[in-house]
Amino acid sequence: MRAMGLRGNGGVEVLEELELPEPVPTAGQVVVRVAFAGVNFAEIQHRRGEFGAPDGPGGVDVPGLEVAGTIEALGPGVSELSVGEPVAAYLPAFGGYAELVTADTRFVRSLRTGAGEVDPAAAAGLPCVWPTAFGLLRDAGRLREGEDILIHSAAGGVGSAALQLTRELGAGRVYGTVGSAEKIPYAAELGYDQVFLREGFAQRLTEVTGGRGVDLVLDPVGGPVRERSLSVLAPFGRAVAYGDLGRHKQWTASVWDLWKGNRTIAGFNIGDLARRAPERIGDYLSEALELLAAGGIRPGVTQILPLAEAAKAHELLETGAARGKILLSLT
Structure with missing residues (x-):
């Protein structure tokens, strides 16, 4: 063959x-x-x-x-x-x-x-991307109706699938980030409420949400993007890591910051799910x-x-x- x-x-x-x-x-x-x-x-x-x-x-x-x-x-x-x-x-x-x-x-x-x-x-x-989107939102992200979301790599396969699924699951406002200005029009056409460049996204998101931030962040990028994502979480917000597109060194979060800021970090890996569930x-x-x-x-x-x-x-x-x-x- x-x-x-x-x-x-x-x-x-x-x-x-x-x-x-x-x-x-x-x-x-x-x-x-x-x-x-x-x-x-x-x-x-x-x-x-x-x-x-x-x-x-x-x-x-x-x-x-x-x-x-x-x-x-x-x-x-x-x-x-x-x-x-x-x-x-x-x-x-x-x-x-x-x-x-x-x-x-x-x-x-x-x-x-x-x-x-x-x-x-x-x-x-569908077979890899959509079970990933379901797992990110339902299982690792614990999405509840009306909650606001930030999706990094918004123009990618998982990002666009997750966006569609957020609408099916009754999310509130859904924001996206992309790595280049050329991708903003495409991502906006997918139906995000707003799309930002990944560089400087934390400041822009803080501005448009009046300082509240979002309830859930989906992050396949890692590194500084993952670290800054914690700063835009609303009380009891969750950041879900599911990749390392940026190929950054391992980053360790401060348990003190999670505890004092009412924040959660979760992970999703479809390979582990295939083995255990x-x-x-x-x-x-x-x-x-x-x-x-x-x-x-x-x-x-x-x-x-x-x-x-x-x-x-x-x-x-x-x-x-x-x-x-x-x-x-x-x-």
Whole structure:
């Protein structure tokens, strides 16, 4: 089968087109013939070596955390899905940049929902991004109706998904930050109440909220942005860390400041959730697909590139030039 993989870590040049053996499903797995694969920042971290050196069969790793396509084969004991069924799947062990991939059925959901069938090009960007958005807002963020939110990296895949979900969950005002002025118009079109440049956001947010701040901050950036985010929390506000786009050194918060300021820091990591509460990811994916089929949310896909251009997709995301969700097409 055709795949984009890596034999070593480094820049985009380590991604190469390969011919690999077709996978065989084991108990509780299916093989998915991939139509589209989502591109996520964790795949850049995977390529750079932040999760270790490639250790797949033959020393090759295949990136890709989320796909949509059709079921090609069933493993032993699988009865809830059928060959030929259109599905979306989250892949905690990667593998999505390939024509065929094995997927644990706990993370696979049919595109045939009660509200209608979802197009695979719309579904491919959901399995990683939307369970993350649900986890950030419902679980780690404990969002309550009417609360105000600040979303960093507002024009990205998770940011735009979280924005849409805040509306579904009854949030109050939703603010966003972006890394460059060029992204402000795009983010504003998504429906934020106001969008700021990340540089100087704390002062601007303090001004527009009359000094109150916000109840919840979602932060994938880290470093100084995370530290300044604590300063804009309203009483009993929560800052949720879920990434390190800035590749900053580890920052340690002062428990004294949290205690004296009635602030909370929480974390969300979908990889840990996949290991310890996998059923939650499947449930959230089902809910997202139902919302998409009913027209309650938009998939946020802004660009579809052929599999051979995976390096270009990584460059766009890594340099901050990407807006919304990028997919790779294998059709």
